Amino acid sequence: MVDTDIDDTTRGVEGSETDGASGSARAGAVVLLNLGSGAGKEDGVPAELQKALDAHPGKFELRTIEGGDDIEREVKRAMADGFGTIVAAGGDGTICAVASHVTGTDHILGVIPQGTFNYFSRGLGIPEDPAEAVNLIAVGDHHAISVGEVNGQIFLNNASLGVYPAILRQRETIYKRWGRSRIAAHWSVIKTFFGFTRRLKMEVKVDGKSIRTKTPLVFVARSAFQLEQFGLDGADCVRRGQFALLLAPDTGRWALMMLALRLAVHNMRMGKDVELICGDEIVITPRQKKMLLARDGEREAMAAPFHFKMRKGALKLIAPAGEVE
Numbered sequence: 001m002v003d004t005d006i007d008d009t010t011r012g013v014e015g016s017e018t019d020g021a022s023g024s025a026r027a028g029a030v031v032l033l034n035l036g037s038g039a040g041k042e043d044g045v046p047a048e049l050q051k052a053l054d055a056h057p058g059k060f061e062l063r064t065i066e067g068g069d070d071i072e073r074e075v076k077r078a079m080a081d082g083f084g085t086i087v088a089a090g091g092d093g094t095i096c097a098v099a100s101h102v103t104g105t106d107h108i109l110g111v112i113p114q115g116t117f118n119y120f121s122r123g124l125g126i127p128e129d130p131a132e133a134v135n136l137i138a139v140g141d142h143h144a145i146s147v148g149e150v151n152g153q154i155f156l157n158n159a160s161l162g163v164y165p166a167i168l169r170q171r172e173t174i175y176k177r178w179g180r181s182r183i184a185a186h187w188s189v190i191k192t193f194f195g196f197t198r199r200l201k202m203e204v205k206v207d208g209k210s211i212r213t214k215t216p217l218v219f220v221a222r223s224a225f226q227l228e229q230f231g232l233d234g235a236d237c238v239r240r241g242q243f244a245l246l247l248a249p250d251t252g253r254w255a256l257m258m259l260a261l262r263l264a265v266h267n268m269r270m271g272k273d274v275e276l277i278c279g280d281e282i283v284i285t286p287r288q289k290k291m292l293l294a295r296d297g298e299r300e301a302m303a304a305p306f307h308f309k310m311r312k313g314a315l316k317l318i319a320p321a322g323e324v325e
Contacts, residue, residue: 028058029085029110029137030078032098034065037090037114049089049112052134059138060087065094075101084108085318087137091115092157096296099315100154103147108316110137120156120296123225125320137318144313146241148222150306154315155295157223161284161306162200163216163248199250202286206245206279217248217274218284220308237278243308245277282308 031053033045045064053060061083065074075098078086087110088098095111102109112133113121127133148155201214221227221244224235234244285305293302 028083029060029087030081030083031060031062031087031089031110031112032065032071032074032078032094033062033112034067034071034088034090034094034114036065036067037094046114046130049114049130049134052131055131056134056138060134065090071097072101079105079107085110085137087112089114091297092117092120093297095120096154096156096298099147099156103154103311103315106316108142108318110318112137119223119226119229123223124317136320140318141321142316142318145315145317145319146310146312147315148220148243148308149311150220150293150295150308151302153295153300153302154311155222157221157226157296158294159220159296159308160294161218161286161291200286200288200291202284204245204247204277205283205285206277207281213247214250215247216250217246219246219248220244220282221246232274233276234278237276240278241310241312242278242280243282243310245279245282247275247277249275280310282306284308 033049035044045062050062053062063074063078065071071094075086079101084106085108086098086102088095089112091113092115094115095109099109111121111124111126112130113126113128118128121128121133127136148159150159199214199216200218202212202218204211204213204218221232221234222238224238227234227238227244232244232246234246237244283305288304290301290303292299293306
């Protein structure tokens with residue numbers, strides 16, 4: 001689950017009314033399906049998803065996206081067309097990209113999980129079954145939730161520097177060769193850790209308290225569910241509305257490899273394998289002026305320093321009652 005500041009809840013697509021370009025509540029929703037998310041999407045719209053949407057005639061309009069570059073354009077088009085509910089059908093990267101444009105607006109985000117891991121949706125109890133997810137959007141309530149922000153960019157699960165962006169680069173190569181799967185994703189972690197030698201020298205300031213460190217991995221978490229899945233501490237920080245900052249120790253290649261193995265089998269030793277710091281605001285200043293940063297599984301070059309802060313109650317999301325904290 002993720003931390004939220006709960007606003008007044010509002011019924012989902014069913015019973016909404018049209019409100020033009022403001023999109024505060026239009027009858028019906030647009031579903032933006034990323035055909036590149038998850039496994040087996042190369043043949044077009046998954047049959048299960050199409051069947052689920054057909055069960056609600058007139059309530060959903062399906063639009064497909066070929067890749068991440070199309071998301072911004074399609075979200076803006078959906079907003080201009082007056083849709084109040086914009087549904088992201090894809091993995092965590094797709095959901096984050098759509099949420100980035102919905103956050104801070106009157107529009108509501110719906111989610112149909114179509115990715116490999118689906119940490120965000122699983123943490124909120126959003127069904128992975130397409131029919132159940134579509135039914136939830138049709139009749140469910142929406143809640144105002146908090147999201148993480150780094151240098152003006154939104155993230156829902158995590159943002160990181162160091163070895164993790166390198167893992168994503170390795171993962172893309174493995175996916176192209178062997179296809180998308182959780183096994184392939186875990187293998188990319190082990191393979192990257194084995195060959196990674198670069199440590200980052202930086203100043204880390206958490207809620208005004210500053211430390212200097214040298215580390216191969218900076219991991220800023222906003223998903224209690226993801227932390228618990230990997231046996232990591234910090235879920236309580238997230239549920240209190242804070243960030244969970246994880247810093248790996250400065251160590252050699254063999255120790256880094258063992259760290260990867262313990263991460264893979266969910267046997268991390270907190271305080272030894274990784275240091276946990278909880279906080280509301282984080283500023284990371286490395287020696288480099290620009291670095292690769294990963295946000296919810298997507299990589300991008302970003303100028304330093306990296307300023308993390310919380311956007312309280314900024315995203316309206318349809319989620320099951322009782323799952324949102």
